[in-house]
Amino acid sequence: xxDKHPVLPPEEIPAIAVGSMNDTHHEEVALVNxxxxxxxxxxxxxxxxxxxxxxxxxxxxxxxxxxxxENNMMQEYxxxxxxxxxxxxxxxxLEGLKEIQRQWNDDQNxxxxxxxxxxSWPQWFQMHVNSMDNVTAQFLSNFVD
Ligand SMILES: [Fe+2]
Ligand SMILES: [Fe+2]
Numbered sequence: 124x125x126d127k128h129p130v131l132p133p134e135e136i137p138a139i140a141v142g143s144m145n146d147t148h149h150e151e152v153a154l155v156n157x158x159x160x161x162x163x164x165x166x167x168x169x170x171x172x173x174x175x176x177x178x179x180x181x182x183x184x185x186x187x188x189x190x191x192x193e194n195n196m197m198q199e200y201x202x203x204x205x206x207x208x209x210x211x212x213x214x215x216x217l218e219g220l221k222e223i224q225r226q227w228n229d230d231q232n233x234x235x236x237x238x239x240x241x242x243s244w245p246q247w248f249q250m251h252v253n254s255m256d257n258v259t260a261q262f263l264s265n266f267v268d
Contacts, residue, residue, distance in 0.1 A: 128152075130159035131245045137252045139260035142268050147189050148252060154182045159240055165233040172231050179224055179236070183217075190217060193259065200266045202259060209255040216247060 136148050158178040161171060190213035197206045223239050226232065 126160070128156045129163055130155045130241055131248070135249070137249060137257065139252065139257045140264035141260040144193065144256060144260050144263075147192065148248075148256075151182070151185055151189060152248075154178065154185055155240060155244065158182055159237075162233060162237040162240060166237060170231075170233060175231075175233075175236070176227070179227060183220055183224055186217060186220060190214075193256070196263055196267065197259060200263055202262050205255075205258060209259055212251060212255055216251070 131152050133149055133152055136145070136152055138145055158175065161175045161178055164171065165175065194206075194210050194213060196202075197209065202209075223236065227236050
């Protein structure tokens with residue numbers, strides 16, 4: 124953890140077999156680190172609420188595109204049964220993320236959002252990339268870069 128990468132240093136993103144998926148994960152982590160930096164600034168008493176709201180919106184839009192790209196690739200290349208499990212994990216993660224966004228938009232509670240961004244999310248992300256994305260990428264690497 125550094126000032127520049129307060130949530131997750133990019134070198135801690137598990138590398139998987141498809142380059143475009145790795146690129147997406149790096150983009151996402153950059154967005155979350157930017158949000159994390161704004162949250163740390165807020166915890167220090169210097170909250171920029173509109174900037175946090177915008178960073179959260181940008182992250183969620185990116186996550187939606189990320190998950191639907193993976194879902195589409197799995198469907199397009201006929202990824203066998205684990206597809207349903209992987210897609211299900213995407214939809215529950217996105218649901219959770221949108222709930223966090225709704226709460227933030229309601230109450231602008233910095234501690235609550237920071238708890239999610241710094242604790243819950245990195246654990247989920249690393250677990251997901253290491254398991255679901257890893258297996259999926261091994262399969263997809265027969266078809267895509
Ligand atoms: Fe992914
Ligand atoms: Fe995934």
